[in-house]
Amino acid sequence: MLILGIDTATPQVSVAVGGHEGVLASTQSARGRQHTEILAPSIEFTCRQARIELAEVSVVAVDLGPGLFTGLRVGIAAAKAMAHALRVPMIGVTSLDLVAFPVRFTPRLIVATIDARRGELFHAFYRQVPGGMQRLTDYQVGTADDLASEIMASGEECLLVGDGALRYREVFEGMARVELVDEGLAYPSATSLVQLAHPRALREDFVQPWELAPLYLRKPDAEANWSTRNG
Structure with missing residues (x-):
């Protein structure tokens, strides 16, 4: 069983691949809020370092937040799309x-x-x-x-x-x-994500992509500012 972990809840983008042998490869990158630009190349690089094909992944794990709203949306949307394309279940873990x-x-x-x-x-x-x-x-x-x-x-x-x-x-x-x-x-990592997701995967404690929701704890800045202006 191979787990792909994706974490974009903070300024750091983190990706890891692992399973029963532990974490096989991981990467971290922090370049402001360029989560969209960094994530896909990070996944490709991590799979290459682990010497696996993306099609070998059997579970996609993702950080649910709380964290940066834009980062969370990017990571969770990408993880859901990947799980759907690979036809594999998901596991969500909080940051x-x-x-x-x-x-x-x-x-x-x-x-x-x-x-x-x-x-x-x-x-x-x-x-x-x-x-x-x-x-x-x-x-x-x-x-x-x-x-x-x-x-x-x-x-x-x-x-x-x-x-x-x-x-x-x-x-x-x-x-x-x-x-x-x-x-x-300082930041949550996909390495920890894979490690925490593995025992849950063994128990088949999965969620389907459409069931997975981010943990925000409060309204996004834009929504909060709109509410304030229109209070």
């Missing part, structure tokens, strides 16, 4: 789960964050459990100060990961018992 996944072995409380723009960030809390990690809260959007208050209220040692925490570093760096993960793990 906050993907951000938390690489640090799942820490005994500390994990706080995954993604820059939501407009002075806000997306976030969720996780904890290590046997065999992986467990999400403790809903996916949320709020200010850095709001998140800092939640962290303080938890009274626990915390590991903050993601570009949301780095964007508002000044809010969190002075907090006791809080550590920020460096920029190497």
